[in-house]
Amino acid sequence: MNVYQLNTSLPFSSPDLSVMAASKQLINVQAMSLRLAFLSAMDEKLQHLDITINRADQVFRDELRNVFVILDTTHLAPIDTKIQQIKDSDRLTAAQQQRGIDLLNQEKMRIIATVITSIQKGARSISRGADDISAINLKLKDGTLHTTLQNRINTLTQKNAGLNVQLSNIVDDRRTLSEAIKVFEKYNIADLFKDTLPTAAELGALNIEMPEIAAIQLAAGRLEKLLEHVSRTLNYVDLINERDKLRNRYNALTTQSRDIDAEINTLIDQSNQLMGLANVEQTKTVWVQEAQKVAKSFQIFLGSNSNDVLLDENFSQHLVQLKAYVHSFYTVTRTL
Structure with a gap:
């Protein structure tokens, strides 16, 4: 059961993974079953789409898993607690406090850099895969053929x-x-x-x-x-x-x-193939829209956290929100 609830101040949008899976499956099936010999160029595009969506879907899931795992294993709260303890300590001099805070912030920045890099890579890779799919146009130039x-x-x-x-x-x-x-x-x-x-x-x-x-x-x-x-x-x-x-x-x-x-x-068969092709075009768009929800949400997170706020509490809050967002629609089953 998912214990995380999506309640965030950032405008994240959750994808429907079941819709994405169904869309990919339909495209895979249609790529094998549609008979488009009378439209050889479209047949080539359809086969290309089949390969492209398989690749993009795998990248999407790999990147989502990577971000999920790194968010699940990233814990900034203990570092923030130590920093606060140093600030509240009466036994440390100001210089000692600053040195301790600087060391902890360096550790925090290393962790944050790893998180940011993973999210940047995820946003970029998912968006690129969606763009590759969008670039495959299955719409007929002659809209009157049907x-x-x-x-x-x-x-x-x-x-x-x-x-x-x-x-x-x-x-x-x-x-x-x-x-x-x-x-x-x-x-x-x-x-x-x-x-x-x-x-x-x-x-x-x-x-x-x-x-x-x-x-x-x-x-x-x-x-x-x-x-x-x-x-x-x-x-x-x-x-x-x-x-x-x-x-x-x-x-x-x-x-x-x-x-x-x-x-x-x-x-009649050709007419049915055209309707099937149109359905693939619509289904392709659905997959892209769902995938872009994740890419754009990652980009929103990145855009809301410039370098000068990475160490303040807003970033930690945003990171918690991003974690809740990912957990709202995705989980990893671990095999013991």
Whole structure:
């Protein structure tokens, strides 16, 4: 349990380490899963970001640990107590008091210098890592690409819907013609009516059942509609030829529809990859913002403690505040 509470006069800002970890993980996953062959430059940037955030995250944690440890092992209060005891002593001369205070201040300055150096290095390294990540721009110069892809998807989807209607009509037409052909074959009457399609009366005279007569009549009407540009009398051969043409047309349109489906799927995938890329850009920014909270807080501490105040009580108070700040979001588990 963290016994330190963040209650400081300095404007420190605590990062959310869980958010940083989740952001890094998402970027690592997306770097492996996003397929950006259609945007090779962005793919290279994404791989570079993956490497950069891994390095920056490790530096962030190393520097944070170093600062944590040095703050945890730095104790100025005993030195301050000794200095105060010397000042309050009646048995020491003024010269002895000054010499003792000077020696303790020298020791205090050595400790402070080590602390300052560690914090400076931490602020500089963390900020540099965040800047390296920020410099990798995953935003597309052409902001309309996603819209262009979506418009193309909509156009192809509409086209495919039209093809599906045509295919449905062809299936119905072929079924109608095939049913009539079955009647011709069943009663072996193709040669009898090779020049022209039979009328209902002619079929009735052959004792053909009414549903079958209706099938031929329906096919004759459908054939006239399909071959409306043909001026001659339609016959059984026309029935056969048109059925075969419909089959070939159906196969051709099916191939065309499959090709369109494949293109739509490719475009949808590319659109999804673009959304994933945009998500990585946002996630990258989140990681940077959280890391910069630590770097800026370290810089605030450094900026609030110039050389002429390092030995006064304000510095000691600020150091306690910085320690409480780091403990508010970070801890080190020691293995015994």
